[in-house]
Amino acid sequence: MIRRGCGVSAVWAGAVLAVLVATSPAMAQTPAPSTPAKSPATAKRLEFDVGGMFLTPVGMGTQDMSITAANGQPVPFAKTSSRTGPSFGLEARMGFPITPRFAVEVAGSWSSVDFETEVSGDTEIPTGLTVSLGVSRLTAGGSATWRLRQKARNEIYAIGGASWLRDISELSASGVYDDGAIVDGGAGMKMLFKDAAQGKIKRVGLRFEGRVGVRIGGLTLDDKNTHISTAFLASLLIGS
Amino acid sequence: MTSRRMSRWVIALLLISMPCAVAAYLKIGVQVGNAVITLKWKTLPVRYLVTNRAVAGVTAQQFQTATDAAFGSWNAVPTAQISSSFVGFTAIDPTTDSGQTVLGFESHPEDENVLGSTFWEFDTSGNPRAAHIYLNTIFQWSVASPGEPGKFDVQSIMTHEIGHLWGLSHSAIGETNQVSGGRSVVGKGAVMFPIAFPPTNGTPATTNNTIDRTLKPDDIAGISDIYATPAFLQQFGQVQGKVTLNGAGIFGAHVTAFNQRTGAIIGNFSLSNDGSFVIGGLDPGLYLVRAEPLDDADIDSFFDTPNNVNINFKATYYAKLVAVPAGGASAAIEIKVVAK
Secondary structure (H helix, E strand, C coil), X not given: CEEECCCCCCHHHHHHHHHHHHHHHHHHCCCCCCCCCCCXXXXXXXXXXXXXXXXXXXXXXXXXXXXXXXXXXXXEEXXXXXXXXXXXXXXXXXXXXXXXXXXXXXXXXXXXXXXXXXXXXXXXXXXXXXXXXXXXXXXXXXEEEEEEEEECCEEEEEEEXXXXXXXXXXXXXXXXXXXXXXXXXXXXXXXXXXXXXXXXXXXXXXEEEEEEEEEEECCCCCCCCEEEEEEEEEEEEEXX | CCCCCEEEXXXXXXXXXXXXXXXXXXXXXXXXXXXXXXXXXXXXXXXXXXXXXXECCECHHHHHHHHHHHHHHHXXXXXXXXXXXXEEEECCCCCCCCCXXXXXXXXXXXXXXXXXXXXXXXXXXXXXXXXXXXXXXXXXXXXXXXXXXXXXXHHHHHHHHHHHHHCECCCCCEEEEEEXXXXXXXXXXXXXXXXXXXXXXXXXXXXXXXXXXXXXXHHHHHHHHHCECXXXXXXXXXXXXXXXXXXXXXXXXXXXXXXXXXXXXXXXXXXXXXXXXXXXXXXXXEEEEEEEXXXXXXXXXXXXXXXXXXXXXCCEECCECEEECCCCECCCEEEEECEC
């Protein structure tokens, strides 16, 4: 459902964020183990990531513009094929370690998504054309990561999470938007240049990640409420 | 003062051809002084009588049953506040100004291409106080559920005429082919398209003119636009904008909004000299918007002043998808067309 104006909030997403924010400081303040950690990572507290995001195209089906003939059969006078094009965006995250392997993160992102419809076979317009609409997609959510493997300063991890999203269309001076959610999962790698036990900034590195997600709701050009999407991220990692 | 207006539905001609146009619903306007107001019944339910006249194969009672079903199709639209009530049979002819709404069969051999017509009587404020619908007895009629070969379907044609009774004019969502003596309908996307499907033929039928017993999205949008429920106003939206040629507005351009999610085509016309248009009754979502000249039906089926209608431009899509919100309108768009 496309909405207009402000005032609609995703209660569940807010609740998730509130829980994460409320619980994480306490966890972060948990006394260190009596025995020294084997890795500085176990002593890390907060981790920040800021980076770029690439979203792969998502098909949104075909639909004929048609009327009905006297025999009840559709008479198409144009065909349409729709998708979202390849998109880029930014994402920021803050992670909180729960155990040496397990961490939770809160994240927010913005991406610019082009909704595209290719029109062909119009009986009055012989040349095909592509009609598009720019959409700003905002997300806010949380995720959990599980470190699968650590070798030297490289970590491989699995990630799963959920986000609330808002698609805000171009040509919407009055604020046309549609809300939805993304549930996703994937894997990534952290390449640390610095992984120290002391200092304000203990960890610095790069993070690469791939996720496959199910988008529920948001703007769409077909009759499906869910769409599978893939995202790739590369970000700068800084840990305190 | 009582005034009358008439809307007719011409007979379809049989021919298959390439499709060539689409458009949308149009509301009937009533001239009151210098103003034009939308035809809208203020008193509901509309109470109607049926002329006690039968034709071959259809009794007056059967006509009434089919008419009741036709009214029912419109009354069942959840986003429109309308109702009707059958009062009884009468000896009054449908075309007689009686101050009462009378529907029935009547012979009009002078209208050899007219299946049916709708007339209104208006009060001094421009509000309808009665309506009259006749089905022309020079044609063969049927009330059989699947239709009958060689006959027109009473319920389908009455559904169209009752759309006029409520205030809808003709939709141009349809495709026709010009043939000698008129136009043949290739297909249509609205009961309110001005040309009827040809009679059902063959066994099994390759054409079925009972299709128009069922309203299409354009019909539903039109009736809801006139008799909107509060929910309709909150849940549906509009595309707004103008159609221009070299910077000047175009009057009478067909503008359609296509919802790729539902397949619905709904539209309207640019109805002012600056080319402004509004298409209402749209499900929230993204729309493909297309403007085209009104060259697929006789212009006087839609406008009283056909000379003002510009048809000398090429069909054009708006370059962007248009987002329609619930309970509001899209950003104003401008569809720039080029001359033919």
